[in-house]
Amino acid sequence: MVDYTLARRSAISSLRRGRLDTSDVCDAHPELLRAAKNIGDAVPGQCPICSHESLRWVRYVYGDELKRDSGRVVYPAAWLSELASAHDSFTCYLVEVCVDCAWNHLVRSYMAGRRYQALASHPSSRGRR
Numbered sequence: 272m273v274d275y276t277l278a279r280r281s282a283i284s285s286l287r288r289g290r291l292d293t294s295d296v297c298d299a300h301p302e303l304l305r306a307a308k309n310i311g312d313a314v315p316g317q318c319p320i321c322s323h324e325s326l327r328w329v330r331y332v333y334g335d336e337l338k339r340d341s342g343r344v345v346y347p348a349a350w351l352s353e354l355a356s357a358h359d360s361f362t363c364y365l366v367e368v369c370v371d372c373a374w375n376h377l378v379r380s381y382m383a384g385r386r387y388q389a390l391a392s393h394p395s396s397r398g399r400r
């Protein structure tokens with residue numbers, strides 16, 4: 272799992288110091304914004320840019336194995352476990368999006384799929400099949 276907290280923090284501080292323009296960071300793709308508005312998970316806390324409580328999390332999946340599904344937004348949430356049991360390995364990206372000012376930043380990325388299922392599965396979920 273890769274955590275992008277530091278990259279996020281440095282983007283915010285570059286912005287505050289004037290080394291980045293808000294247009295550099297508040298550039299969420301219209302599709303990403305739409306996904307955030309319609310299906311994003313509300314995140315507690317304020318947007319680092321506009322201070323509104325309008326942050327959402329959107330999950331994406333990428334991977335050659337996923338074929339046409341690569342690059343899609345994960346919706347509904349249960350689709351992720353379906354993908355994980357149908358494929359060996361793919362990458363999941365969690366993106367923070369502000370639906371007000373279009374700030375967006377990668378929060379973390381991690382591997383998912385059957386190869387990682389054994390590590391991730393909770394003891395209580397064992398033997399369900």
Ligand SMILES: [Zn+2]
Pocket residue numbers: 318319320321322323325369370371372373374
């Ligand atoms: Zn904002």
